[in-house]
Amino acid sequence: MKFLKVIIAVAAIACTASVAQAQVVKKAAVTAAKKAQSQVSTRQQSFYEVPEPSDADLQWMKIVYREIDLTKGKNAALYYPEEPNEDGESLFYIIMRHVANGDISVYEWLDGREMFTDTYKYKISNMLDRFHILYAHAKGSTEKAPKYVIENADIPGSEVLSYYIIEKWEFDTRSNKMRSRVDAICPVLHREDEFGVVQKWPMFWV
Structure with a gap:
C-alpha cells in the first residue's frame, strides 16, 4: 500500500510538472505569436504609410x-x-x-x-x-x-x-x-x- 501511495504521489508530481511545462510552452507560444503579429502589423503600417511621391520623385x-x-x-x-x-x-x-x-x-x-x-x-x-x-x-x-x-x-x-x-x-x-x-x-x-x-x-x- 505504501509503495502504491508513492507511485500515486510520483505520478501526481509528474502530472503537475507536465501541466506546468505545458502552460509555460503555451504562454511562450502566445507571446511569440503576439510579437510576430505586432512585427507584421508594423511592417504593414510602414508599407502603407509611405507618402505619395511628388513630381520631383x-x-x-x-x-x-x-x-x-x-x-x-x-x-x-x-x-x-x-x-x-x-x-x-x-x-x-x-x-x-x-x-x-x-x-x-x-x-x-x-x-x-x-x-x-x-x-x-x-x-x-x-x-x-x-x-x-x-x-x-x-x-x-x-x-x-x-x-x-x-x-x-x-x-x-x-x-x-x-x-x-x-x-x-x-x-x-x-x-x-x-x-x-x-x-x-x-x-x-x-x-x-x-x-x-x-x-x-x-x-x-x-
Missing part, C-alpha cells in the same frame, strides 16, 4: 488608357452578381451606392482629355437623368450636399459590360522601383440605339 511616368471587358471570364468577378444578394454586390453597385450617398465625386467623360477639377464635376442628378436612372432625394439631402435613394432594380448593372481605366506607370527614385496604379475608372453602359445596334456609353469618371 518621379523620374519617368506613362499614362495608359485601358478597357476591362467584363464578358471575359477572368473579369467576371467585377460583374457578378447582377443584383446585390447575400453573397455580395458587383463593382458598379458599390460605385453607385457611394455616388448616391455623396461619398465620392464623379467627373465628366471627355474622351481622352479628362480634367479632374471642380469645373468638370458631374452633378449627380444630371448624370442620373441622362442615363434614365430613377431616383428620389434621400432623407437629410440638401442642395449643397445632395443624397439620393436608388432602388436596386433601377440601377442598370447588367448593362455595364466594361470599364475604362486610366493607369499610371511611374518610376519612383526614392525606392528605385517601377509601379503602376489605377488613377480613375469609368463604367461603360452597353445599350442598343434606335436601330438596334449596341453602343458604348461611358458614364463618368471616379
Whole structure:
C-alpha cells in the first residue's frame, strides 16, 4: 500500500510538472505569436504609410488608357452578381451606392482629355437623368450636399459590360522601383440605339 501511495504521489508530481511545462510552452507560444503579429502589423503600417511621391520623385511616368471587358471570364468577378444578394454586390453597385450617398465625386467623360477639377464635376442628378436612372432625394439631402435613394432594380448593372481605366506607370527614385496604379475608372453602359445596334456609353469618371 505504501509503495502504491508513492507511485500515486510520483505520478501526481509528474502530472503537475507536465501541466506546468505545458502552460509555460503555451504562454511562450502566445507571446511569440503576439510579437510576430505586432512585427507584421508594423511592417504593414510602414508599407502603407509611405507618402505619395511628388513630381520631383518621379523620374519617368506613362499614362495608359485601358478597357476591362467584363464578358471575359477572368473579369467576371467585377460583374457578378447582377443584383446585390447575400453573397455580395458587383463593382458598379458599390460605385453607385457611394455616388448616391455623396461619398465620392464623379467627373465628366471627355474622351481622352479628362480634367479632374471642380469645373468638370458631374452633378449627380444630371448624370442620373441622362442615363434614365430613377431616383428620389434621400432623407437629410440638401442642395449643397445632395443624397439620393436608388432602388436596386433601377440601377442598370447588367448593362455595364466594361470599364475604362486610366493607369499610371511611374518610376519612383526614392525606392528605385517601377509601379503602376489605377488613377480613375469609368463604367461603360452597353445599350442598343434606335436601330438596334449596341453602343458604348461611358458614364463618368471616379
